[in-house]
Each structure stands twice: as structure tokens, then as C-alpha cells.
Amino acid sequence: MTILLFDIDGTLSTSQGAGTQAMTRTFQQLWGIDNALKGMNFAGRSDSWIVPTALANHGRDCSPEDLARFIDHYAPHLGTAVQERNSRLCPGVRPLLDALTHEDVTLGLGTGNFRRAAQAKLKPFDIWDYFIDGGFGDDHPDRTELLAIGLERLRQHSTDGAHTNADAVVIGDTSHDIEAGHAIGAKVVAVRTGYAQPGDLDNADVILDDLSDLSASMAALLD
Ligand SMILES: [Mg+2]
Numbered sequence: 191m192t193i194l195l196f197d198i199d200g201t202l203s204t205s206q207g208a209g210t211q212a213m214t215r216t217f218q219q220l221w222g223i224d225n226a227l228k229g230m231n232f233a234g235r236s237d238s239w240i241v242p243t244a245l246a247n248h249g250r251d252c253s254p255e256d257l258a259r260f261i262d263h264y265a266p267h268l269g270t271a272v273q274e275r276n277s278r279l280c281p282g283v284r285p286l287l288d289a290l291t292h293e294d295v296t297l298g299l300g301t302g303n304f305r306r307a308a309q310a311k312l313k314p315f316d317i318w319d320y321f322i323d324g325g326f327g328d329d330h331p332d333r334t335e336l337l338a339i340g341l342e343r344l345r346q347h348s349t350d351g352a353h354t355n356a357d358a359v360v361i362g363d364t365s366h367d368i369e370a371g372h373a374i375g376a377k378v379v380a381v382r383t384g385y386a387q388p389g390d391l392d393n394a395d396v397i398l399d400d401l402s403d404l405s406a407s408m409a410a411l412l413d
Pocket residue numbers: 197198199200201234362363364384
């Protein structure tokens with residue numbers, strides 16, 4: 191049994207700035223901050239890292255209640271932005287997910303998105319229901335920790351039960367995915383469909399241009 195943890199942004203889909211647009215609207219709406227994310231490099235960062243960091247940049251603390259309010263307002267803005275921005279799936283994603291449903295794998299997410307944000311990004315493509323569970327931005331600001339939490343949840347769901355020695359594979363598009371994946375003892379498959387700069391993906395176990403070659407992608411994930 192293999193447990194797969196897919197990143198979302200730049201790996202499963204590209205939201206064409208929808209997340210940034212929706213977050214910017216939310217900061218403006220809740221705290222009157224314009225262009226809250228300007229100048230920040232947040233590729234591969236979790237939502238629960240981005241929101242407090244952006245608030246700190248504007249001289250504000252972020253309480254747990256602030257974060258909860260943020261999610262309540264951000265999720266609907268994101269749903270709208272995903273439509274407006276013409277988000278799309280990365281090449282090969284749907285055929286790959288279909289093919290994986292016939293394999294002995296547990297399909298999960300390992301993403302810095304809040305759970306409701308992940309849902310808003312994947313539901314329009316009808317791929318949210320492929321994933322049993324996962325680790326999300328709500329679980330922890332640090333990507334290694336949220337992946338570890340997601341892996342533990344997915345172990346509970348896997349067919350051989352909680353004590354399985356399942357292999358874990360993390361699929362992502364940034365150096366943060368690679369570092370965190372290795373930190374939890376997973377194999378890491380990196381894709382070039384996202385936000386990586388040259389050299390960022392060098393430490394991945396396998397690097398794919400995208401997921402459009404089904405047999406190459408299956409081999410990378412399952413061999
Ligand atoms: Mg990503």
C-alpha cells in the first residue's frame with residue numbers, strides 16, 4: 191500500500207492568482223489593509239503561515255480567532271476568484287487520478303491551503319472527492335508538521351489499517367515540498383508545472399516536467 195500526498199498549487203492545478211486575489215480582498219475587508227501580500231514570497235508556504243506573516247508585516251498580531259475569521263471570509267472569496275481567474279488543472283492530472291483509483295494506493299492531499307480553500311480550488315474540477323483526507327494549512331503553519339499530520343490521518347484510512355508500513359510519496363512543485371517530504375521519510379516526486387526556480391527541485395527523488403505521460407507518472411509514484 192502506498193500513501194500519496196499531493197500538493198495543490200502548481201501540482202494539481204494552477205489558480206492563476208485566485209488565491210492571492212481572494213486573500214487580498216479578505217485582508218482589505220477584515221482589516222482595511224491594501225495589497226497585504228505585496229512583496230511576499232509565499233510559494234510553497236502554508237496559509238496559516240501566510241496570514242500571520244502578512245499581518246505582522248502590517249504591525250498586527252494574529253489570534254486564533256483572527257485566523258478563523260479569515261478562513262470564513264476567504265473561502266467564499268476564493269470560490270469566486272477561482273471562477274474569475276480561469277483556474278485550470280495541470281496537464282495529465284485527471285487521467286492520472288483516474289488510473290490511481292485502480293491501484294492499491296491511498297490518495298491524499300498534502301497542501302498548505304486551508305481545508306476549505308483546498309476544497310474551493312478542487313471542487314470546480316470535480317477532483318475533490320478523489321482524495322480521502324490529508325494534511326492542510328489549518329493543521330500547522332509548518333509544512334513538515336502538516337504533512338506528518340496528513341500522513342497519520344491517511345494511515346488510519348488505508349486498507350491495511352493504522353499499523354501499516356505503507357510507503358509515502360509526496361508530489362509537489364517547490365523546494366518546500368521536497369524538504370518537508372523528506373523530513374517525514376517520504377519519497378518525493380517533483381513536477382515542473384509550478385513555481386520552482388532552476389535548481390529548486392534538484393533534491394527530489396524523481397523530477398517530471400508534468401504529469402501528462404501517464405506511464406512515466408505511474409512509475410514515478412508507484413515504483
Ligand atoms: Mg505548490
